[in-house]
Amino acid sequence: MRLWKSWxxxxxxxxxxxxRRAPLAILIGLPVGMGAALPAVIESVISRKGFSAAVDSxxxxxxxxxxxxxxxxxxxxxxxxxxxxxxxxKSLEPLLSTxxxxxxxxxxxxIGTFIPAVFSIYLGAAVYxxxxxxxxxxxxxxxxxxNWGFTLLLATAVPLSSTYAITLSVFISxxxxxxxxxxxxxxxxxxxxxxxxxxxxxxxVTLDNTTNVLIISSFLLLVTIxxxxxxxxxxxxxxxxxEWK
Numbered sequence: 750m751r752l753w754k755s756w757x758x759x760x761x762x763x764x765x766x767x768x769r770r771a772p773l774a775i776l777i778g779l780p781v782g783m784g785a786a787l788p789a790v791i792e793s794v795i796s797r798k799g800f801s802a803a804v805d806s807x808x809x810x811x812x813x814x815x816x817x818x819x820x821x822x823x824x825x826x827x828x829x830x831x832x833x834x835x836x837x838x839k840s841l842e843p844l845l846s847t848x849x850x851x852x853x854x855x856x857x858x859x860i861g862t863f864i865p866a867v868f869s870i871y872l873g874a875a876v877y878x879x880x881x882x883x884x885x886x887x888x889x890x891x892x893x894x895x896n897w898g899f900t901l902l903l904a905t906a907v908p909l910s911s912t913y914a915i916t917l918s919v920f921i922s923x924x925x926x927x928x929x930x931x932x933x934x935x936x937x938x939x940x941x942x943x944x945x946x947x948x949x950x951x952x953x954v955t956l957d958n959t960t961n962v963l964i965i966s967s968f969l970l971l972v973t974i975x976x977x978x979x980x981x982x983x984x985x986x987x988x989x990x991x992e993w994k
Contacts, residue, residue, distance in 0.1 A: 758853070763864075779873075782873075783877070789880075816877070818943065827862050870911070878899070913973040
């Protein structure tokens with residue numbers, strides 16, 4: 750595989766995304782907005798309910814798991830927009846006629862979605878950690894962030910969640926010709942993420958515990974590998990031109 754060929758495709762997708770307002774607004778606005786809004790919500794809940802430090806830390810950790818969910822939601826939309834958008838605009842076929850392998854094209858699509866998505870999640874997480882520390886330092890007497898659990902979550906679960914979403918979107922894009930339909934169908938697969946968040950919020954699962962983070966990341970790795978092979982089998986010149994809707 751010639752990665753420089755994949756990088757050319759990735760740069761083209763990045764350029765197209767910057768020019769389109771909808772993907773760019775979701776890419777930047779959603780994680781940064783979430784990073785700013787969640788600390789305000791937590792501060793309001795803590796001040797009204799007078800929670801203990803232990804409950805406070807569980808709530809903060811559970812809310813931090815939102816960034817793992819966003820790490821899947823954002824690539825689902827961007828990747829679906831990239832592939833289905835090109836299919837609708839008839840710009841995918843010329844790309845398939847270039848002297849580039851299917852694997853190089855697919856890797857270019859992965860890179861073009863993965864880099865901006867993960868960067869935006871880390872940006873939103875940085876805003877969240879900074880504001881959360883500012884709101885809770887007096888209550889805790891120390892800076893809650895950064896800590897090992899959340900750092901490990903950002904280093905493992907976030908990129909794996911993004912990669913899973915990208916591979917999933919390739920498969921879903923072969924079944925739909927509408928971006929929002931593909932996005933909504935992919936979103937249904939994120940219900941286990943939401944279940945984990947709820948379990949974390951009610952204290953049944955500690956989402957900043959390193960062992961739990963490693964278990965979650967290991968499961969994501971297995972699912973991502975499976976989805977990669979499925980998407981790789983789906984993404985082929987003949988299938989795209991003759992079978993994709």
